Amino acid sequence: MKTMKDKKEQKRALILNAAIKLYSVNGFEETKIADVAKEAGVSFGTVFSYFESKNALYEAAILEPLEEIRSYFENVEDHFQGDPLDVMKAMIDCHVEIFSTRKELLLLIQQVLARPSRFPNLFEELDGFVNSFVDSINSIIEEGQKLGYFYKGSPSLIAESYLSFINGIRLTFIDDETNPVWERFKIQALRLFGPFYKSEE
Amino acid sequence: MKTMKDKKEQKRALILNAAIKLYSVNGFEETKIADVAKEAGVSFGTVFSYFESKNALYEAAILEPLEEIRSYFENVEDHFQGDPLDVMKAMIDCHVEIFSTRKELLLLIQQVLARPSRFPNLFEELDGFVNSFVDSINSIIEEGQKLGYFYKGSPSLIAESYLSFINGIRLTFIDDETNPVWERFKIQALRLFGPFYKSEE
Amino acid sequence: MKTMKDKKEQKRALILNAAIKLYSVNGFEETKIADVAKEAGVSFGTVFSYFESKNALYEAAILEPLEEIRSYFENVEDHFQGDPLDVMKAMIDCHVEIFSTRKELLLLIQQVLARPSRFPNLFEELDGFVNSFVDSINSIIEEGQKLGYFYKGSPSLIAESYLSFINGIRLTFIDDETNPVWERFKIQALRLFGPFYKSEE
Amino acid sequence: MKTMKDKKEQKRALILNAAIKLYSVNGFEETKIADVAKEAGVSFGTVFSYFESKNALYEAAILEPLEEIRSYFENVEDHFQGDPLDVMKAMIDCHVEIFSTRKELLLLIQQVLARPSRFPNLFEELDGFVNSFVDSINSIIEEGQKLGYFYKGSPSLIAESYLSFINGIRLTFIDDETNPVWERFKIQALRLFGPFYKSEE
């Protein structure tokens, strides 16, 4: 009994991963369910017995991985402790790690963001994600501002700038997954918060 | 004679603008040639007499507007004179103006960037665009670094950061076209170059 | 032992009744085996262990109930005794009772009759049914004719007219199951046999 | 110009006739659009440029021929003049002619009547047809009753009986198109109105 459920779960994951892979590369319309099935090693009929429709599969391919990383954006305080500056550094480390690693998810997210009217539900969800993040680090930024670490000004602006920045990198340097590149962007990310690394001569 | 050519040119523009509008909102696959024709007020047969295929129309819809803005990214020195800091400020003003205004073009660009393997030619072109920009402002950044305005470090990194940043804003705040929002991001953009606006208390 | 067989029989009946219900309303193609199974409270796999195929189930859904009423059409003399006129009256009572009550079966029959080439076996069977009925009441009609009750002329014609008539009612007034409606048609049915109820002023 | 419209009309008719033929024999679900196209000698794509969908084609295949015969059922007085008895005789002649000739239309109608819940619009339409007919001959029957030709009683009952009767014949003797058979049923049809042909010995 247990085994059967596990097997179903496993096969579902197989299909979902195939979907993530193909959707991220080819986009929604040009990914054929038959291709996903082949990639997953099942018949296309099987895909439909695990996911209601092509649309539902797409949503799952984005939303489920999103859950895995959600916490690192929405509960920043829980994951990173200490001095606001250290928290931000740790957070940036974590986020860059995620963005450089999870290329597929980010591509999918960008597909949705680039066509909000086509995927209204997903867009809504992602929009909420952004807002939650901004809220989540608001107080940390404020504290950092009081301590003189960060630029004065709207914490939201800083948070949004930061998110746009790492998002933009992923989009602009889509092929690069090498550590060094991303490593260097971490410094730039922090500079949106405050005037750091000034004297690196 | 002249008039005939003009008329043809005009009709071509009509179709191209319709294409830009619809492709940007609906993406490549979900934009139907019939819809473009209707939007342009011509029959769909006519579309094919001005553009070889749906693909060719998509390429034109991206590449031709791209030409219009190319100069502001690839010949930075020609457009903005003076002190490196002033040049950057002027450039950012100009770029933000472009990014906030030409939502449609940017959406199209992001569609391509999000699916490099689907549009290799276009991706190549856009990639070249990025590189040209980075090259173009290299010496300005270097000069600014010597003068102590800008952070030390790889000028490419700074240029790429900047591009990613404005790109990311466009993507993340896709709906916003209001000036104030974009205005505030200009400050953040400049902070990728150097520690400016520190004392805005 | 006995119980086991009974249980099997019972489950078979459960499925058959579900099939009759759904086939009659939705027709052959639009009735899904899965729906029949759900209606019967079994898994769809079970349906196939009682009936060879969807076709076989359809045939059973028509032929088995047909058996139950067959006798009232093919052995008219055995069921109704007396004067030919009384026999016909009793027969009409009985038939109208059947037609008004067994809407489902009649709908199924009409589905078959409306598409003879799709269900040749079933059609054959129903055609035989009609012929048997016509033969069965032939002598009764002849006798009634001799007694001056019924119209002269081919008894077959009268029998066929009668059958067409009640069949047609069922088809034309498909929703009506109220007694009064059917009651009034009994008078009309008898008028196909002879000039009755003339003076009902 | 004129010719083009005519040609389109002609091709539409070609497709519609093919549809009538196949739908009537095979029913809605088992008639494939590809088959209709082949029968009409066009590609299946063409079918969709004349009819919105398979459903729309089915509706057209029933409703358009229905229009052709409507008048003979709904404007009985306009078509047949004289003595009520003569009117009925002429009407029956006409109707039997229609029913014996237009087997295809009648089969289609019966498909709809046998599955009202599947084709609610069409069913509605046909139901209206029946009611209009009943209304239409009401006064003629009443007049005939006054003159002593017809049975006393509800004119509606008589009208409905008549309609059920010819409908039922078409259904029960689906294959027969020979005149003699239908000719004999005309006598029976009239007997639903009054005690005619008593002395045909």
Add this chain to the structure above:
DNA sequence: AATGAATGAGCTTTCATTCAT
């Protein structure tokens, strides 16, 4: 015996593209 996961034939429908008018 009962289940339901897996399969894939076969359907409708869309839409880019061709080409005769």
Add this chain to the structure above:
DNA sequence: CATGAATGAAAGCTCATTCAT
């Protein structure tokens, strides 16, 4: 040139049926 009728490849999806458990 402009048009739009005709085409048919190609896709998503349904569901009867099989068969391992």
